[in-house]
Amino acid sequence: MTNDKLNIGERNLKNQQFGNWQTTVFGIVLAILVIIGLNSFIIINPGQAGVISILGKARDGALLEGIHVKPPFITVIDVYDLTVQKFEVPAESSTKDLQNLSARFAINFRLDPIKVVEVRRKQGTLENIVSKIIAPQTQEAFKIAAARRTVEEAITKRSELKEDFDQALGDRLDKYGIIVLDTSVVDLAFSPEFARAVEEKQIAEQRAQRAVYVAREAEQEAQADINRAKGRAEAQRLLAETLKAQGGQLVLQKEAIEAWKTGGAQMPKVLVMGNDSKNGVPFIFNLGNVQNQP
Numbered sequence: 001m002t003n004d005k006l007n008i009g010e011r012n013l014k015n016q017q018f019g020n021w022q023t024t025v026f027g028i029v030l031a032i033l034v035i036i037g038l039n040s041f042i043i044i045n046p047g048q049a050g051v052i053s054i055l056g057k058a059r060d061g062a063l064l065e066g067i068h069v070k071p072p073f074i075t076v077i078d079v080y081d082l083t084v085q086k087f088e089v090p091a092e093s094s095t096k097d098l099q100n101l102s103a104r105f106a107i108n109f110r111l112d113p114i115k116v117v118e119v120r121r122k123q124g125t126l127e128n129i130v131s132k133i134i135a136p137q138t139q140e141a142f143k144i145a146a147a148r149r150t151v152e153e154a155i156t157k158r159s160e161l162k163e164d165f166d167q168a169l170g171d172r173l174d175k176y177g178i179i180v181l182d183t184s185v186v187d188l189a190f191s192p193e194f195a196r197a198v199e200e201k202q203i204a205e206q207r208a209q210r211a212v213y214v215a216r217e218a219e220q221e222a223q224a225d226i227n228r229a230k231g232r233a234e235a236q237r238l239l240a241e242t243l244k245a246q247g248g249q250l251v252l253q254k255e256a257i258e259a260w261k262t263g264g265a266q267m268p269k270v271l272v273m274g275n276d277s278k279n280g281v282p283f284i285f286n287l288g289n290v291q292n293q294p
Contacts, residue, residue: 035072039072040070040076041070043068045065046067048082049080049116056076058117062113078120082113082116086106090102091104091139092142094143095146096146096153102188105186106184107183108183110178114177119178129176134178148164159251209282
């Protein structure tokens, strides 16, 4: 009986150990399956694109939004943001008249989802895209746009400068899978020498405008003097014709009386007419002056 009980105990212990081992193995297998399952799927969010690299080799065809199956453990997923990106890029160039012109552009762009795999193979990260592609191509596009006009035209025709820049930059970045949506000129500066030249030109233009104004004012004043002289001459001519006409002496008499009334002359104490009272010119004689003489 004792040996039987020992054998039964041993069998029960072995069965329990076997059961524990089976549970452990099952747990390990289940954990492995869970890990494999978790590493066999990738979720791409809206506005993103993924590039699968299996054992270091990028696979053709970008992963767009949604859930995708991938080989576990040997796969690396690079996720790219397809939404609009904005970076400010400086640029310098010489204009048509060999003046230095510097600018700063704000560039809005996004990656072409069709060319994301090519971007991954050639450019790598977004930082590389900005520093190695967008920045130098912005510089080249600005050189093309600035060389077509003088520095003064670049300032006064800023919209045309931007149009040429946009066209040149868009053509250059399109082949890299970069879509330019919009650009804006944040800052546009020129050399201190040109700034002084602009200031001197403005001063000269103001002086020239002032000279033209003074000349026109003098011309108008001279014309006014001419018109006044013509008016006086015409008045004198009409007066002379009036005096020559019959009754002219009455005009002189009327003028003398008007002068006495307005205080322009003293009232005469003696009024002597000519020999012919009808045709003679009145002679006014102040008796007070005669009395004062020695």
